[in-house]
Amino acid sequence: MADSFPSAAPPIVEIQRLTRQFGIKMALDELSLVVPRSGVFGLIGGNGAGKTTLIRHILGMLKAQSGSVKVFGLNPVEQPVGVLGRIGYLSEERDLPNWMRVQELMSYTQAFYPQWDDGYAEELRDAFDLDPKARIKNLSRGQRARAGLLIALAHRPELLVLDEPSSGLDPVVRRDILGAIIRTIADEGRTVLFSSHLLDEVERVADRVAIIHHGRILLTASMEEIKESHRKMTLRFSQAMTQPPGLVGALSCNGAGAEWTYVCNGEAEQLRRAAEALGASVVDDSALTLDEIFISRVKP
Amino acid sequence: MQIHISTNDGVPIYLQVVNQIKYLVAAGRLAAGAELPPIRTLAETLIVNPNTIARAYRELEMAGIVEKRRTAGTYVTDQGSPLAKRERTKILIERIDPLLADARHMDVSIDDVIKLVHQRFTLLKPSRLKESNDG
Numbered sequence: 376m377a378d379s380f381p382s383a384a385p386p387i388v389e390i391q392r393l394t395r396q397f398g399i400k401m402a403l404d405e406l407s408l409v410v411p412r413s414g415v416f417g418l419i420g421g422n423g424a425g426k427t428t429l430i431r432h433i434l435g436m437l438k439a440q441s442g443s444v445k446v447f448g449l450n451p452v453e454q455p456v457g458v459l460g461r462i463g464y465l466s467e468e469r470d471l472p473n474w475m476r477v478q479e480l481m482s483y484t485q486a487f488y489p490q491w492d493d494g495y496a497e498e499l500r501d502a503f504d505l506d507p508k509a510r511i512k513n514l515s516r517g518q519r520a521r522a523g524l525l526i527a528l529a530h531r532p533e534l535l536v537l538d539e540p541s542s543g544l545d546p547v548v549r550r551d552i553l554g555a556i557i558r559t560i561a562d563e564g565r566t567v568l569f570s571s572h573l574l575d576e577v578e579r580v581a582d583r584v585a586i587i588h589h590g591r592i593l594l595t596a597s598m599e600e601i602k603e604s605h606r607k608m609t610l611r612f613s614q615a616m617t618q619p620p621g622l623v624g625a626l627s628c629n630g631a632g633a634e635w636t637y638v639c640n641g642e643a644e645q646l647r648r649a650a651e652a653l654g655a656s657v658v659d660d661s662a663l664t665l666d667e668i669f670i671s672r673v674k675p
Numbered sequence: 676m677q678i679h680i681s682t683n684d685g686v687p688i689y690l691q692v693v694n695q696i697k698y699l700v701a702a703g704r705l706a707a708g709a710e711l712p713p714i715r716t717l718a719e720t721l722i723v724n725p726n727t728i729a730r731a732y733r734e735l736e737m738a739g740i741v742e743k744r745r746t747a748g749t750y751v752t753d754q755g756s757p758l759a760k761r762e763r764t765k766i767l768i769e770r771i772d773p774l775l776a777d778a779r780h781m782d783v784s785i786d787d788v789i790k791l792v793h794q795r796f797t798l799l800k801p802s803r804l805k806e807s808n809d810g
Contacts, residue, residue, distance in 0.1 A: 414726070550722060553722045557718050557719055557722065557723075557724065557725060558719065560724075560725070561715045561719075574682075575683075578682045578688070579680070579682060579722055579723045579724070580723065580724050581724065582724055598724075599687070602685075602687050603687075607685070661684075662685035662686055662687065663685045664682055664683060664685045665682070666682075667685070
């Protein structure tokens with residue numbers, strides 16, 4: 376599709392054959408991934424799929440054992456200043472210095488970022504209803520996430536990285552976070568990379584998606600391509616079957632008797648013809664949610 | 676403008692926006708000349724990607740439902756066009772088909788369904804509304 380590479384500009388993140396082992400566990404297995412400039416990139420995968428390990432490589436917190444990681448064309452381990460100064464990051468743990476007050480956290484973080492925007496920081500603090508005198512350790516879970524989001528956003532980073540930003544948060548805070556993602560990319564040229572297992576959120580806000588599973592990328596495409604290339608078809612055969620006949624392009628199948636539902640990847644017309652060739656009639660043909668697509672991909 | 680996005684049934688989000696705006700126009704809840712919210716505003720309200728809203732607006736423009744004006748802004752076009760009528764018919768068909776399926780399942784004849792439609796029409800006729808409009 377035309378928007379696969381929205382611009383000729385070099386990608387924001389370019390990872391090639393990255394491998395990472397923790398003991399005997401293969402966390403990342405020759406993983407390659409390109410995150411183009413501008414837009415929202417959703418990284419989806421189950422627990423232990425390798426999302427956080429991948430993000431830690433992008434931030435230069437882990438060094439590549441083999442393969443390469445480039446962010447803004449630079450190696451984040453060798454040139455941390457050139458990379459980290461342009462990234463806003465919110466981790467799942469939202470590890471903030473507990474002893475500080477909100478105001479202190481803001482001025483402390485400001486010191487690291489020359490581009491820190493004081494007016495914007497204050498605007499966010501007000502919108503998030505954060506008391507400047509409150510101690511971080513006394514903040515509720517939601518307020519803590521908002522404080523983390525504030526310091527990730529206030530230097531207007533070129534790349535905003537959010538690792539499971541919504542996990543364990545109530546709908547109001549989740550809305551703040553998703554709203555911040557949307558406002559960030561509405562500013563020309565900015566990029567958001569976020570990992571999540573809440574696929575309804577990803578479906579709403581992501582332009583592109585990568586599915587990560589067992590340390591590998593199973594699929595990466597624009598949200599439109601993913602939605603348009605996957606269908607759920609229910610076929611009715613002339614007689615009951617104990618096992619469903621194989622269908623070209625089928626990712627998974629379940630059912631019983633004469634009716635079987637296939638999750639397929641391919642052109643709708645081609646799939647229909649394949650079904651007819653098996654002597655089946657298509658009794659239902661519908662689009663899939665990202666959730667269903669994800670499950671059919673990781674659990675064939 | 677009341678739009679509801681659901682990620683439970685697989686319908687692409689841009690299409691949900693297109694269909695609901697078409698519905699609002701066909702139902703007269705968005706009149707000719709009404710301005711649609713800016714892309715960014717609607718994206719933030721619905722919590723969806725701005726590109727998705729942009730695509731929905733493009734599709735609506737191609738279908739002749741809305742037009743971009745040079746001064747910026749997207750407006751509902753004049754609804755006298757045959758295309759709008761076709762949309763209205765399409766929306767009604769989408770609602771009639773499930774009704775007919777239900778009727779068949781419950782063994783209700785088509786004549787009885789039509790009779791029922793007439794009955795409901797008489798009952799729901801907005802007589803009071805008419806009076807207040809006339810007066």
